[in-house]
Amino acid sequence: MTHFDIDKYAYLKSPFHSFDPRAKIICFLFLIFSIVLLNDIKVLVIALISTIILTFLSKIPLLFILKRFKWVALFIFAVLIVLPFTVPGKTVLSFGFLYVYQEGILLACLISLKAFSVMLLIFPMLSTMKFVTFIKTLEHFKLPKKLVQMISFVYRYVFVVSNEFQRALRSVSSRNVGKKSRILHLHVLSNVIGMTLVRSYERGERIRTAMLSRGYNGDMKTLHSFKMTKKDAIKCSLIIIWSLSLHVIVLTKILDVYDTYGI
Amino acid sequence: MILMASKKKDVVVKNLSYIYPDDTPALHDVCFEISKGETVALVGQNGAGKSTLLLHLNGVIENENGCITIAGIALNKKNVRDIRKKVGVVFQDPDDQLFMSTVFDDVAFGPINMGFSEEKVKKRVHIALQKVGLAGFEERCPHHLSFGEKKRISVATVLSMKPDILLLDEPTSNLDPGGRRRIIETLKTLKSTKIIASHDIEMLLEICDKAILMDKGRVVGTGKAEDILTNVELLNSHGLEEPTVITLLGDDAVFMIRNNFDSHGIKKHREKIKKATSEAEEKKILSHV
Numbered sequence: 001m002t003h004f005d006i007d008k009y010a011y012l013k014s015p016f017h018s019f020d021p022r023a024k025i026i027c028f029l030f031l032i033f034s035i036v037l038l039n040d041i042k043v044l045v046i047a048l049i050s051t052i053i054l055t056f057l058s059k060i061p062l063l064f065i066l067k068r069f070k071w072v073a074l075f076i077f078a079v080l081i082v083l084p085f086t087v088p089g090k091t092v093l094s095f096g097f098l099y100v101y102q103e104g105i106l107l108a109c110l111i112s113l114k115a116f117s118v119m120l121l122i123f124p125m126l127s128t129m130k131f132v133t134f135i136k137t138l139e140h141f142k143l144p145k146k147l148v149q150m151i152s153f154v155y156r157y158v159f160v161v162s163n164e165f166q167r168a169l170r171s172v173s174s175r176n177v178g179k180k181s182r183i184l185h186l187h188v189l190s191n192v193i194g195m196t197l198v199r200s201y202e203r204g205e206r207i208r209t210a211m212l213s214r215g216y217n218g219d220m221k222t223l224h225s226f227k228m229t230k231k232d233a234i235k236c237s238l239i240i241i242w243s244l245s246l247h248v249i250v251l252t253k254i255l256d257v258y259d260t261y262g263i
Numbered sequence: 264m265i266l267m268a269s270k271k272k273d274v275v276v277k278n279l280s281y282i283y284p285d286d287t288p289a290l291h292d293v294c295f296e297i298s299k300g301e302t303v304a305l306v307g308q309n310g311a312g313k314s315t316l317l318l319h320l321n322g323v324i325e326n327e328n329g330c331i332t333i334a335g336i337a338l339n340k341k342n343v344r345d346i347r348k349k350v351g352v353v354f355q356d357p358d359d360q361l362f363m364s365t366v367f368d369d370v371a372f373g374p375i376n377m378g379f380s381e382e383k384v385k386k387r388v389h390i391a392l393q394k395v396g397l398a399g400f401e402e403r404c405p406h407h408l409s410f411g412e413k414k415r416i417s418v419a420t421v422l423s424m425k426p427d428i429l430l431l432d433e434p435t436s437n438l439d440p441g442g443r444r445r446i447i448e449t450l451k452t453l454k455s456t457k458i459i460a461s462h463d464i465e466m467l468l469e470i471c472d473k474a475i476l477m478d479k480g481r482v483v484g485t486g487k488a489e490d491i492l493t494n495v496e497l498l499n500s501h502g503l504e505e506p507t508v509i510t511l512l513g514d515d516a517v518f519m520i521r522n523n524f525d526s527h528g529i530k531k532h533r534e535k536i537k538k539a540t541s542e543a544e545e546k547k548i549l550s551h552v
Contacts, residue, residue, distance in 0.1 A: 153362070156361075207362050209323050209359075214347070223375070
């Protein structure tokens with residue numbers, strides 16, 4: 001059985017892999033929100049360059065990032081196609097009854113730059129830690145227990161359920177189902193999905209029994225072993241300072257000064 | 264007087280009956296006693312009520328009819344949490360038993376719920392993993408382990424709670440010979456009272472002192488493991504089959520299984536018996552002369 005390995009690059013060595021997960025999530029979320037709040041296209045370009053540098057520092061292979069990026073790119077492509085024609089403003093080009101507006105182009109660029117930057121930041125933030133560590137960090141941040149438990153169970157059992165589903169599909173294809181009739185194939189497929197759900201439910205009952213037998217009382221307690229070092233504090237501060245600096249650049253209009261000198 | 268007798272026993276079950284919510288009868292008037300430190304085989308065909316009985320002993324299924332006494336304490340709603348500290352269950356499918364995201368969290372789950380300090384929990388996890396021969400697996404995710412490793416970790420999840428009584432449901436099912444041997448060796452090292460429900464009669468003969476034979480929710484035979492599990496007629500009449508080793512070796516089988524004999528060892532043992540017999544016959548003849 002083959003699965004997408006969520007922790008594939010969590011064992012590399014980089015400044016972000018050794019970063020305390022709590023500090024890492026806080027400072028990266030800070031940077032993400034700061035980028036989302038920017039409305040200056042030049043500053044957004046600087047932000048994108050900085051996120052590319054951060055992603056490069058995380059040592060996550062480019063191919064892995066590009067593979068994940070294709071879905072975001074699809075969404076951004078749609079935005080880039082639609083917005084220049086739909087946001088009214090100064091007309092730049094016209095194709096018969098279609099008009100391309102300057103404001104539309106600017107808005108499409110703004111959204112694309114923000115989306116690319118945020119998507120890129122997800123890699124140094126989440127792909128550099130094990131998913132289990134991420135769950136424990138959420139628990140540490142006092143997220144609702146039920147939500148954390150649900151995420152934890154999904155992570156633990158998604159592979160088990162997927163194995164069961166793949167086994168059932170293999171059994172179906174070994175009996176040549178659907179070779180003649182597409183409708184029959186869909187009918188069998190819906191049965192397989194239904195049976196997988198029933199089996200998951202039954203497994204859930206058995207898991208509950210196992211939990212009860214080991215003293216479960218609605219609270220899933222685990223031990224945390226997070227350690228914040230001086231290095232982590234420095235890394236965290238640098239990212240937060242950079243996030244604030246992006247807004248300082250906008251507020252002080254430093255880049256506009258360069259415009260006046262024709263640079 | 265009854266109370267005094269119960270105290271010497273780790274498990275006492277009296278007149279236990281249970282019917283599933285869909286009206287399927289599961290247990291009928293089950294009675295047996297198990298002494299401290301005994302290893303007991305629970306055998307019976309599929310649907311005989313073995314797993315249902317194990318769930319009763321841990322209090323997962325509430326006993327409505329009958330009486331269960333664990334280490335001298337009558338099991339009831341009020342003390343079910345305390346009883347669960349004394350009785351650990353290892354379920355058949357390790358994926359049901361290992362529900363946490365890492366091996367450490369899974370093995371630590373029981374001790375944390377028992378309210379132990381962080382240091383004590385870590386110590387218990389370390390010892391339990393050492394006992395099953397998987398020390399160093401703490402940070403591994405259960406879905407990255409082999410089936411045999413998952414089974415041994417399942418045993419560790421219960422060992423970390425240091426239960427007085429260990430209940431195991433099919434501990435050797437679906438294991439390759441190597442994995443099966445490792446589980447058997449692990450179980451042999453455990454000193455607590457053990458109740459093992461299984462179809463692996465050869466394994467049960469190797470490690471069990473007593474056996475309880477069940478059929479259609481009733482106890483149909485109790486006694487020494489070698490008496491019950493080698494009784495071909497009794498096993499066959501309740502839908503079970505004797506292991507091939509008993510068919511081939513007869514009375515020698517139990518001795519050989521318990522001493523871990525391979526084919527070479529069996530040959531050697533037979534030669535030894537043959538030699539001893541011929542020497543005895545020779546002496547007999549000489550004495551006559």
